[in-house]
Amino acid sequence: MDASQIIFGLTALLIIFSALRVVTTRNMVHAALWLIVTLFGVTVLYALLQANFLAVVQVVVYVGAIAILFIFAIMLTRREIRDSGPQLNRGWLLAAFISLAVFGSLLALLYNAPVAGRLAGSLTGEDTLMALGQALVSPDAYVLPFEVASVLLLAALIGAVYVALNKKQESDQ
Amino acid sequence: MIPLSWYLVLSALLFSIGLFGVLARRNAVAILLGIELMLNAVNINLASFWRYGNTAQMGGQVFAIIVFAVAAAEVAVGLALIISVYRRRKTVLAEEIDLMKW
Numbered sequence: 001m002d003a004s005q006i007i008f009g010l011t012a013l014l015i016i017f018s019a020l021r022v023v024t025t026r027n028m029v030h031a032a033l034w035l036i037v038t039l040f041g042v043t044v045l046y047a048l049l050q051a052n053f054l055a056v057v058q059v060v061v062y063v064g065a066i067a068i069l070f071i072f073a074i075m076l077t078r079r080e081i082r083d084s085g086p087q088l089n090r091g092w093l094l095a096a097f098i099s100l101a102v103f104g105s106l107l108a109l110l111y112n113a114p115v116a117g118r119l120a121g122s123l124t125g126e127d128t129l130m131a132l133g134q135a136l137v138s139p140d141a142y143v144l145p146f147e148v149a150s151v152l153l154l155a156a157l158i159g160a161v162y163v164a165l166n167k168k169q170e171s172d173q
Numbered sequence: 174m175i176p177l178s179w180y181l182v183l184s185a186l187l188f189s190i191g192l193f194g195v196l197a198r199r200n201a202v203a204i205l206l207g208i209e210l211m212l213n214a215v216n217i218n219l220a221s222f223w224r225y226g227n228t229a230q231m232g233g234q235v236f237a238i239i240v241f242a243v244a245a246a247e248v249a250v251g252l253a254l255i256i257s258v259y260r261r262r263k264t265v266l267a268e269e270i271d272l273m274k275w
Binding site: 002004005008012015016019020022023028031032035038039042045046048049050051053054057058061062065066069070072073074076077086087088089091092094095096098099100102103106107110123128131132135136141142145146149150152153155156157159160161163164166 | 175198202210224228229237238249265
């Protein structure tokens with residue numbers, strides 16, 4: 001049991017606990033705040049995996065942008081301060097059963113699959129960062145998926161602005 | 174050293190929790206929160222397979238970055254739709270948005 005395993009165990013406990021709070025808490029603002037805790041836990045995992053760029057992007061994009069978007073959306077769509085009524089729908093027992101079945105079958109797959117990967121020594125941060133940057137813009141590697149992702153993001157954001165726009169002639173307030 | 178299987182079990186558990194959130198929550202914003210949990214589980218898998226495989230091949234990290242971009246796009250469009258529906262129907266509960274359901 002070395003230090004990295006202890007850090008992994010604590011982080012895993014934090015991730016699982018906060019993820020359970022995200023799906024079970026009644027107050028939606030609290031759910032969004034617990035999601036931020038989960039995202040920070042995943043950041044620690046990226047740091048343990050020495051995926052430095054992913055760790056930074058996780059904080060900047062997920063915690064900095066997506067979580068804030070969620071909090072804004074929750075505040076814009078609440079009628080009352082305290083959420084009333086049940087937060088889970090009628091079929092939640094079936095949903096729990098399906099989730100457990102998916103988890104069980106994933107574990108069975110893992111148990112039977114040859115996943116004995118080996119840790120390839122220690123990495124230096126500059127090397128992986130440089131390799132990642134070159135892979136993203138190299139025509140031999142991933143420049144086409146990168147560009148497609150950029151166009152997708154642009155189109156989605158323009159679409160989001162159009163959909164959420166409050167059209168004056170249609171508003172009844 | 175942490176075995177690869179620990180990461181895979183953790184991400185399977187996180188994926189299942191997110192799936193439960195998607196299937197069981199009534200609030201449409203909470204369903205999107207569950208989808209975020211599932212996408213994070215996928216990203217943990219991609220990063221750990223990159224680390225425990227051939228680290229000179231950057232495919233795992235590149236795929237994780239594309240998942241980030243898709244997640245941002247999905248959240249932007251999803252929340253815009255929810256806000257637009259809320260403006261017209263005054264509800265964010267998934268079962269009350271039933272105009273196209275029979």
